[in-house]
Amino acid sequence: MKRILALSALFGLAACGQPADKAAETAAPAAGTVTVADAWCRPTPNGAKVGGCYVTLTAGSNDRLVSVSTALAGSAQIHEMKMENGVMSMSELPNGLPLPAGQKVELKPGSTHIMLMGLRDPLVDGGIASFTLTFEKAPAIGVHAAVKQPPVVDSEE
Numbered sequence: 001m002k003r004i005l006a007l008s009a010l011f012g013l014a015a016c017g018q019p020a021d022k023a024a025e026t027a028a029p030a031a032g033t034v035t036v037a038d039a040w041c042r043p044t045p046n047g048a049k050v051g052g053c054y055v056t057l058t059a060g061s062n063d064r065l066v067s068v069s070t071a072l073a074g075s076a077q078i079h080e081m082k083m084e085n086g087v088m089s090m091s092e093l094p095n096g097l098p099l100p101a102g103q104k105v106e107l108k109p110g111s112t113h114i115m116l117m118g119l120r121d122p123l124v125d126g127g128i129a130s131f132t133l134t135f136e137k138a139p140a141i142g143v144h145a146a147v148k149q150p151p152v153v154d155s156e157e
Contacts (some may be wrong), residue, residue: 001053004037007124011140013096013128016040018023023048023081023129024115028058028060028113029104030060030134030152031060031061031062031101031140032060032061032137032138033059033060034057034058034059034060034063034099034133034135034138034141035057035067036055036057036133036143037055037056037058038054038056039053039054039055039125039143039144039145039146040053040054040055040128040146040147040148041053041054041116041123041145041147041148042054042109042123042147042148042149042150043122043123043125043147043148044119044122044123045122046084046122047075048115048122049117049118049119049121049131050117050119051073051115051116051119051123052106052109052113052114052116052119053114053116053129053131053145054106054107054108054109054113054145055107055114055143055145056104056105056106056132057099057105057107058099058102058103058104058105058132059101059102059105059135059138060098060101060102061093061137062098062099062100062101063099063101063135063136063137063138064095064096064097064098064099064135064136064137065096065099065132065133065134065135066096066134066135066136067096067133067134068114068131068132068133069131069132070116070129070130070131070132070133071120071130071132072116072119072120072121072123072129072131073116073117073118073119073120074117074118075116075117075118076114076116076117076131077091077092077093077114077115077117078092078093078097078112078114078115079091079092079112079113079114079115080092080093080111080112081110081111081112081113082111084153090115090117091117092142097112099135107113107157108119109150110157114131116129117133117138119155123147124147125139125147125149126143126146126147126148127146127147128144128146128147129145129147130142130143130144130145131143131145144155
């Protein structure tokens, strides 16, 4: 009975896209599923019409994040930010983001991220930003990301 309850809880967490604790984050997801961890969005300055969101995804089998949708903005895209010849560029990943089986794929500031464009309202520190991630194979996942300041990076490391 305990095993059935534990499996039920695990599948419920996978459906929500948010693991309950670190143990759930480190467990390998089942084939055909994707787990979501550490979802957050950066607060936007007054008047800004674009915002960035970040998340860590782990697929149980090879998959691909193909789109993001939200009622918060006119559109949402999977973006890549990179430096080339000393110039920073940002562009949409038109074919989505590959998710190799069992590997954590971190969408983070200064790298791959979710770009919300045409925000209807600002993203306010302490708020929640909701969006849906759509995958090539796994079922779509609704995400509720905390709106917060980015973590401070220690420059002495």
